[in-house]
Amino acid sequence: MTIAIIGAGPAGLRAAEVLSGAGLKVDVFDRMPSLGRKFLMAGRGGLNLTHSEQASSFVQKYGQAADWVRPMLEAFPPEVVQIWADGLGQETFVGSSGRVFPKAMKASPLLRAWIARLTAQGVSFHTSHSWTGWTDDGALSFTTAAGPVTIEAEATLLAMGGASWPRLGSDGGWVSILQAQGVAITPLQPANMGFKLDWSPIFRERFAGQPLKAVGVRFGDRQVRGELMITSAGLEGGALYALSADLRRAIEAEGTATIEIDLKPSRTRDDLTARLHATRPGESLANRLRKAAGLSPAAANLLREAKGVDLVHDLPGVIKRLPILLTGAQGLDRAISTAGGVALDQVGPDLQLLARPGVYLAGEMLDWEAPTGGYLLQGCLASGDWAARAMVAAQAVSG
Numbered sequence: 001m002t003i004a005i006i007g008a009g010p011a012g013l014r015a016a017e018v019l020s021g022a023g024l025k026v027d028v029f030d031r032m033p034s035l036g037r038k039f040l041m042a043g044r045g046g047l048n049l050t051h052s053e054q055a056s057s058f059v060q061k062y063g064q065a066a067d068w069v070r071p072m073l074e075a076f077p078p079e080v081v082q083i084w085a086d087g088l089g090q091e092t093f094v095g096s097s098g099r100v101f102p103k104a105m106k107a108s109p110l111l112r113a114w115i116a117r118l119t120a121q122g123v124s125f126h127t128s129h130s131w132t133g134w135t136d137d138g139a140l141s142f143t144t145a146a147g148p149v150t151i152e153a154e155a156t157l158l159a160m161g162g163a164s165w166p167r168l169g170s171d172g173g174w175v176s177i178l179q180a181q182g183v184a185i186t187p188l189q190p191a192n193m194g195f196k197l198d199w200s201p202i203f204r205e206r207f208a209g210q211p212l213k214a215v216g217v218r219f220g221d222r223q224v225r226g227e228l229m230i231t232s233a234g235l236e237g238g239a240l241y242a243l244s245a246d247l248r249r250a251i252e253a254e255g256t257a258t259i260e261i262d263l264k265p266s267r268t269r270d271d272l273t274a275r276l277h278a279t280r281p282g283e284s285l286a287n288r289l290r291k292a293a294g295l296s297p298a299a300a301n302l303l304r305e306a307k308g309v310d311l312v313h314d315l316p317g318v319i320k321r322l323p324i325l326l327t328g329a330q331g332l333d334r335a336i337s338t339a340g341g342v343a344l345d346q347v348g349p350d351l352q353l354l355a356r357p358g359v360y361l362a363g364e365m366l367d368w369e370a371p372t373g374g375y376l377l378q379g380c381l382a383s384g385d386w387a388a389r390a391m392v393a394a395q396a397v398s399g
């Protein structure tokens with residue numbers, strides 16, 4: 001018999017590496033025709049594998065799940081992720097923000113080397129196998145182009161991801177299967193997603209697709225620096241993703257949420273006041289914003305999108321705290337990750353599903369969330385590693 005891993009994303013592949021490295025027979029199944037599609041997509045804008053910050057603040061990024069994830073991060077910490085990537089021929093570097101990337105920036109060379117290593121360790125891959133649940137006698141059932149298939153497994157790891165970017169494979173189809181087994185699941189919701197805004201038609205037409213670089217975004221008592229991207233539907237980007245869990249909750253409760261954008265975090269308000277006063281009399285507002293305040297055309301025009309601000313008497317104040325009304329959160333379709341999933345009290349400390357002994361879980365299927373910055377992949381790799389080590393230990397006991 002074999003160990004079955006369902007889901008060939010980073011969590012499932014790391015588990016396959018540990019299990020096959022321990023000499024166990026491993027079969028990996030994925031519903032898509034090729035492996036690791038979301039992982040490849042993650043590499044499109046630069047594969048942010050993990051983060052270099054101190055362990056104590058690193059773990060806090062997992063919010064309510066921090067204590068739960070801590071032992072997994074200690075067992076497979078960011079430094080080890082870097083060594084692991086290096087071992088796959090993908091040397092890493094620490095970017096200016098502390099984020100860790102492979103030098104190639106892309107995911108494809110790393111994924112290729114990873115699959116080659118797994119194949120050499122004896123792992124068998126079965127693509128276009130969509131898991132549909134268990135048969136009455138406990139076998140795993142799949143649909144394939146050639147018809148239904150059942151597999152008897154000694155132990156199973158479910159690593160089917162969340163439900164963001166469903167066209168890449170992770171569509172949350174497992175939710176109803178596990179609910180039918182009595183497993184409690186926190187509803188899947190978008191995380192690290194963009195937000196909707198009512199842009200004026202002219203602003204949308206001119207600036208959708210343009211970045212707002214090095215801005216600050218404030219919501220409540222939290223302020224994050226980073227980049228925003230103007231989209232036709234609203235705003236997305238790292239600075240907003242970091243606040244997305246709080247914003248999602250606020251929009252759920254109130255219907256809308258107002259963020260404040262600091263368009264020039266590198267300058268104080270007094271500094272901006274002095275610079276704007278120093279411009280020639282008669283200089284147009286557009287020129288003053290560009291020359292004196294150093295704003296891009298997109299940032300300067302964003303000022304006109306805000307409601308109820310006094311551009312005449314308080315221009316520096318508005319540049320530092322521009323209120324922008326978010327009218328909704330964007331859906332799972334284009335969210336970076338998923339909040340919700342299998343409730344953490346449904347698995348034991350070894351990530352074994354209490355309702356079905358011998359079935360383990362890892363990755364984004366579980367109910368934890370984290371901001372972008374490498375914390376997502378780190379959490380998926382570390383939980384895959386952790387579950388697999390528990391499975392190896394269980395096999396040693398039973399064998």
Ligand SMILES: Cc1cc2nc3c(=O)[nH]c(=O)nc-3n(C[C@H](O)[C@H](O)[C@H](O)COP(=O)(O)OP(=O)(O)OC[C@H]3O[C@@H](n4cnc5c(N)ncnc54)[C@H](O)[C@@H]3O)c2cc1C
Binds near residue numbers: 047
């Ligand atoms: C655009 C984008 C950019 C990102 N960038 C980063 C980044 O730079 N850094 C970072 O840390 N994170 C990033 N992420 C998030 C990261 O990619 C995910 O957190 C991670 O891939 C989740 O890993 P996983 O193994 O849990 O699940 P997934 O990677 O989603 O893999 C799950 C697999 O299970 C398969 N599957 C699902 N259902 C079934 C079924 N019924 N039967 C068989 N197979 C099934 C799917 O096809 C899929 O291959 C990004 C995500 C996106 C969308």
